Amino acid sequence: MAGMLRILLLEDSTIDAELIEAQLESLDEAFAVKRVATRAAYQAALADDTFDVILSDFSLPDFDGMAALELAVASAPYAPFIFVSGVLGEDAAIEAFRKGATDYVLKPRLARLPAAVTRALNEARERAERRRIEQQKDLLVRELSHRVKNNLAVVLSLIRRTGRSCRSVAEFEEKLLARISALADAHELLFEGNWDETELLSVFQRAVRPHNKDLARFDIGRHDLVRLDPKTALSIGMVFNELVTNASKYGALANEQGRISIAWAVDKTNLGRSVRLSWTEHGGPAIKVPGDEGFGTRLIKANIEYELGGQASLHYPPEGFKAEIDVPIPESEAVRTVSA
Structure with a gap:
């Protein structure tokens, strides 16, 4: 019955029912008629099945058309x-x-029944499409509202926590602008992909672009093709x-000789x-273990461990x-190994 027009016919006269079905043969769509003649059978049909159109007599033995x-x-x-x-x-x-x-057709003029059914179905389908569009719009509005609230919460957290670790207004401005720009770049990348899954390589390239546009200071090793959800x-x-901000200020990108090796692979357990x-830096200035855990370190761990349920080890x-x-990834993700 898939794809077939479902018609419920409430008619107590067998002869009239046969005439009605004969007229319906001229419909452009394949159809199946379920005929009922009593109130109980009619109610059972409505409860047990779905129909594309309902045809009903006006005068019936045990109830009337208005009740139907x-x-x-x-x-x-x-x-x-x-x-x-x-x-x-x-x-x-x-x-x-x-x-x-929706309409009425007199039995002496059954020839207009197919046209009445076709018009009614077309109007019903147009209304169904409008409902679908409205539901999609409502869903998008709710999703947009949710994302805006989440992003504002992230921005407020960045402002608050960046301010705590800065010693001057200039330092605060510099760090905050960099982090907000990184958030904006990530959103731009997701927007370009219609907020669908995004390749990890693209996320990496977009994040390091402001610091190292041609990636000349990066040695990219094995990098499996991994698609990430927006979050x-x-x-x-x-x-x-x-990572790249820290490398630019204190690590491998702080001089002309340093380089960074980066690789990722999918692991199944x-x-x-x-x-x-x-992420491994070499050739840069000698580094020391920081005395206090800065906001950048806390931000890395918060995103990996709390937001994504992963692990981050910094040495x-x-x-x-x-x-x-x-970082855990869904089993449904398609991956492919890519060599350097």
Whole structure:
């Protein structure tokens, strides 16, 4: 029955039912008619099945067409309801339209039934499409509102926490602008992909672009093709920004000789799949273990461990900073190994 027009016919006369079905043969669509003749059978049909259109006599042995219309409006409000009756006065027709009937066809003029059914179905489908568009719009508005609230919360947190770690207004402005710009870059990348999944490589390239436009100072090793959902992409983008900002000020990008090796691979265990990322700096100034955990370090750990349920290990050997990051990814993600 898939793809077939479903018609419920409420008619107590077998002869009239056969005439009605004969007229319906001229419809352009394949159809199936379920005929009922009593109130109980009609109610059972409405409860047990769905119909594209309902055809009903006006005068029936155990109840009338108006009662049938009320039941249809309650149980199948989107199905067009057409009276097919021997006699339907003007007052009755007006009352029927007021209560939700779509059309009426007199039995002496059954030839116009196919046109009435076709018109009713087209109008119903147009209304259904409008409802779908409205529902989609409402969904998008709610999603946009949710994302705006989340982003404002992130921005407020960045402002508050950046301010705590800065010693001057100039330092605060510089760090805050960099972090807000990183957030904006991640959003731009997601917007370009229509807020669908985004490749990890693209997130990395977009995050480091302001610091190293041609990636000449990066040695990219194995990098499996990994697609990230919007939430993960935003968090990873913020992490990359912190890593490259730190490297530009204190690490491998703070001089002309330093380089950064980066690689990531998908790892599958009994607990599921994750992407393991390594960031290794070398050739830069000698580094020292920081005395206090700065906001950048806390931001990295917060995004990886709390937002994404992963792990972030940061190391400070004299020859160069190292970061090892492990982030869980859904089993459905398609991945492909890419060599340097």
